Amino acid sequence: MVRLSRFTHQALLCLAAASCVMVSAASRADDTSAWQSVKKAGVLRCGAAVAPPYVMRDPKTGEYSGFFSDLCRNFGQNVLKVKVEFVDTTWDNIVAGLQSDKWDLSMALNDTPEREKAIAFSAPATDYNVSLVYNKNNPKVLKGASSLADIDKPGVTIAVMSGTAQDKAISAVIKQAQIMRLPGNDETRLALMSKRADLLADANITNMLLTEAHPEWAVAIQPNPPLAQQEVAFGVRKETSKADLDVLNAYLNQQVKSGAVNRLIKTSVQAMLVPNK
Known part of the structure; x- marks a missing residue:
C-alpha cells in the first residue's frame, strides 16, 4: 500500500475541493443562462x-x-x-x-x-424608418407635401404613439407643429381619421397599411433622407x-x-x- 505524505494528502484534498467549486460554478452558470x-x-x-x-x-x-x-x-x-x-x-x-x-x-x-x-x-x-400620413383633402397640408419643412408649421398637429422610436424621432426635428402623444396605434389612427390630428407619424411599414387600406384619402410622406433609419x-x-x-x-x-x-x-x-x- 502506498502511503501519502501529509503534504501530498492535503494537496489532493485542496484539488478535490477546487474541482467541486468549479463544477458548482459551471452549474450555476448553466442555471443563469437565459434559455436554460x-x-x-x-x-x-x-x-x-x-x-x-x-x-x-x-x-x-x-x-x-x-x-x-x-x-x-x-x-x-x-x-x-x-x-x-x-x-x-x-x-x-x-x-x-x-x-x-x-x-x-x-x-x-x-x-x-x-x-x-x-x-x-x-x-x-x-429595417425601419418614420413616415407621415395625412388626408389629401386637409387644407392645412399642402398638396404634394414631401418634406418635414412642408408640414412643420404652427397650427399643424402630428399624432404619434408615446414612448416609441417615432416619438423620439419627430420630437428631435419638429420645431413648430404640435405633437399629440397618444398611448396606442388605435388612438393615433383615430386622431387622424377624426381630424383631431393633421398627420400621423409611424413606422413606414405600419403607415403602408393605412395608405393601402384607404387609398381614397390617405397619402404618405417619406422624408428624404430617411427619418430615423x-x-x-x-x-x-x-x-x-x-x-x-x-x-x-x-x-x-x-x-x-x-x-x-x-x-x-x-x-x-x-x-x-x-x-x-
Missing part, C-alpha cells in the same frame, strides 16, 4: 406592445399575431421547445419590463443608442450571454435569409387589410 432558465420554466415570455403589422392583438380573443409575434412564437416552440406566452405592455414600459424580468424578450424594438445603454439586442429582423430586433436583458444571443441570432438570420420574414410581413399586411375590403 426559460427551458426550466417551460415557457418563453414575449413582451408585446401593439404596433401593426409587427405586433397585433385581437381585442375580442386577446390572441396575438403580426410577424414579430410569429417569430417569437416560432423561436419558443421550435427552437427552445417550450410554450410561448405573450405579456401585454406599452411602448413606454417595453424596456423597463424586460429589465425587471417581467418577460424574456421584448418584441419589435428599434435598436437605438439610448436603449443600448439599458438592454442588448438581437440581430435585426427588418434603424434596425428592428428583439430586445434582451443586458446580462444575456453571447452563447444565448448566438442561438437567437442564428434563428433570426436563418429566417431572414430563407425569406421567411418577408413572407410573414406580407401575411401580416394582408391580415390587416382584409377587414377593410
Whole structure:
C-alpha cells in the first residue's frame, strides 16, 4: 500500500475541493443562462406592445399575431421547445419590463443608442424608418407635401404613439407643429381619421397599411433622407450571454435569409387589410 505524505494528502484534498467549486460554478452558470432558465420554466415570455403589422392583438380573443409575434412564437416552440406566452405592455414600459424580468424578450424594438445603454439586442429582423400620413383633402397640408419643412408649421398637429422610436424621432426635428402623444396605434389612427390630428407619424411599414387600406384619402410622406433609419430586433436583458444571443441570432438570420420574414410581413399586411375590403 502506498502511503501519502501529509503534504501530498492535503494537496489532493485542496484539488478535490477546487474541482467541486468549479463544477458548482459551471452549474450555476448553466442555471443563469437565459434559455436554460426559460427551458426550466417551460415557457418563453414575449413582451408585446401593439404596433401593426409587427405586433397585433385581437381585442375580442386577446390572441396575438403580426410577424414579430410569429417569430417569437416560432423561436419558443421550435427552437427552445417550450410554450410561448405573450405579456401585454406599452411602448413606454417595453424596456423597463424586460429589465425587471417581467418577460424574456421584448418584441419589435428599434435598436437605438439610448436603449443600448439599458438592454442588448438581437440581430435585426427588418429595417425601419418614420413616415407621415395625412388626408389629401386637409387644407392645412399642402398638396404634394414631401418634406418635414412642408408640414412643420404652427397650427399643424402630428399624432404619434408615446414612448416609441417615432416619438423620439419627430420630437428631435419638429420645431413648430404640435405633437399629440397618444398611448396606442388605435388612438393615433383615430386622431387622424377624426381630424383631431393633421398627420400621423409611424413606422413606414405600419403607415403602408393605412395608405393601402384607404387609398381614397390617405397619402404618405417619406422624408428624404430617411427619418430615423434603424434596425428592428428583439430586445434582451443586458446580462444575456453571447452563447444565448448566438442561438437567437442564428434563428433570426436563418429566417431572414430563407425569406421567411418577408413572407410573414406580407401575411401580416394582408391580415390587416382584409377587414377593410
